[in-house]
Amino acid sequence: MNIKSLLLGSAAALAAVSGAQAADAIVAAEPEPMEYVRVCDAFGTGYFYIPGTETCLKISGYVRVQVDGRSDFDIDGVELQDGGYRTNTRAQLRFQAKSDTEFGELHSQITLRANSNSDDDYYLEESFIQLGGLQVGYFYNYFDIGLPGETVLSDGGPIAGADYIGGDTLNNSIRYTFATEAFQAYIQGDAFNSQAGWKTDEAGNDDELGVNGLIGGTFGGVSANLFAAYDFDYEDTVIASTITAAIGPGELGIFGVYSFGATRYWDFSEWTIGAEYAIAVNEKFSIAPGVQYWDNILYDADGDYDGGSAWRVGVTADYKITEGLTAKATINYTDVDLDDLGDGDRWDGFIRLQRSF
Template identity: 85%
Template sequence: MNIKSLLLGSAAALAAVSGAQAADAIIAAEPEPMEYVRVCDAFGTGYFYIPGTETCLKIGGYVRVQVDGRSDFDLGGVDLQDGGYRTNTRAQLQFDAKSDTELGELHSKITVRANTNGDDDFYMEESYLAIGGLRVGYFYNYFDTGLPGETFLSDGGPIAGAGYIGGDTLNNSIRYTFEGDAFSAYVQADAFDSQDGWKTDAAGNDDEIGVNALIGGAFGGVAVNLFGAYEFENEDGVVASTLTANVGPGTLGIMGVYSFGASRYWDFSEWSIGAEYAIAVTEKFSIAPGVQYWDNILYDADGDYEDGSAWRVGVTADYAITQGLALKATVNYTDVDAGALGDGDRWDGFVRLQRSF
């Protein structure tokens, strides 16, 4: 073997070793498996599993653009409300988190909202936590959620600017609900204005609490409920009922309220009745005429009703432009007879475009 052959063989051996080492150096580690977002169908559409947990989350909300209009409103020559129009854009986000536990469904809800016609910062709307039939947090009572329609003033009165104490429908509360096959019922305690400060004797507001309860049932195309509430500071209560039924081409809704005296739940009249008939003209277009009447709309310093009446008629139209985009418009007329304070009437309405998701 000559020197040349020896050198060539040594070079080849070194190259082979170097190549093997280089190949070993560039071998990549196996990638970790990626956990993709999974759809959760246990609680309805729109939920997905929060990665790494068994909690299902749903994010929803809407963007609303609305123009309101109204006429002047005076009572016996006293100007209570100037006419005109206003514009508003509202944004709302809602987060629902749900999971199954040994104690039943665990649910937490957070709702934030902002409007441009007032405080344009986001603020908390209905938000609570619930497990099984128990709910605690900040949520609405019957007078905001139980009466349908845009003509009904279920959580407001017919006299604008009269300084009602009622209509307090969103409070820190605790509720227990029983759900049966055809019947449901709940009992609830409310702390009025509890978000504003401490409840103390020195402030004179330690009894700003109330209790309310509801029992309802659904039978085929008919649903009916009975609601009752009592407020401790004003020592007065109210009962109300709502009935809805499929009648002909639409849905008929009837409501009735009787108040034993002015309270934070209701102080707009001694009693009130109303009706609405929602007609589905086409798959996308519906129209709903409505009427409401109030009797004894004035009350004294003790909360006892004594005089006056009012009635209101109107019509609301809804049009589904496309999936998730809807147009709503309403126009209403209110006539008030306030006894010794005089008479008055007004027109009001709005046009709303809303994209929900």
């Protein structure tokens, strides 16, 4: 066999192999089209379109770890509250869905919350349906829009351990709101949370209804509102106001209440006034001293206030560790004077770490 024959044989073999490979070639299939999640910026940050729809969804929440502490509280030797500490971890998830309709913005919200020191599983927090200015569901009223610290009590009273009927700000309700950029007003009807969901409670009351309303606005760096509520069962009215203003290096908040009688909205005192001032030390750290005074904190069987007073001072510190992670600590002192029944005082506070998303 000469060189020429060897080359011709090799060429024939290569041609045969190449032909076989060409016959068995695998052709890659075209990739299926993929629908990526689209960002929805029509309703603010954090929303995205639910694939295949024009509805925008936002998922948010937080995980909070907190340690509470308090001293014993007694009135002239009669113990009303044990002292000590407790730990708790809370998880909250909130789902908000929004879309534009011919009737205005359609908004629905589901909020789920659970605490480690509670026997309950996840329970329903503020959840509702809103179309334009009309809102129905389970949500808070605007009795307390919120102050910058943790000293002023807007949904609790100075007598620790007392069996209050007031502070009922979360109910099944219906509300209509009129709002512009600088002004808002609403009227709301409340069905108070009766036993097992029925209208009549264990005591046989069948007027477990209330109505509340608010007028408020923002003028420059000042926000103010006037809130009023009437309880049809207790047949009494309460009015309240919250004012916040940017002053100097921080924000001042003032909260005031006048109650004509004990109701489910408020029964902690005939009147109270409190203030907090959050001082921005730097971009990450702020400190907020606060003070509050209550007058006529006792009431009789008819809901009429008839004596006692209390005051409270404290300070709250907030620190932003990094984006989405904050720490908060507060310590407060409360002094209670029940006239002829005696007096007492207590310390309370907490340390909190919270991751929000």
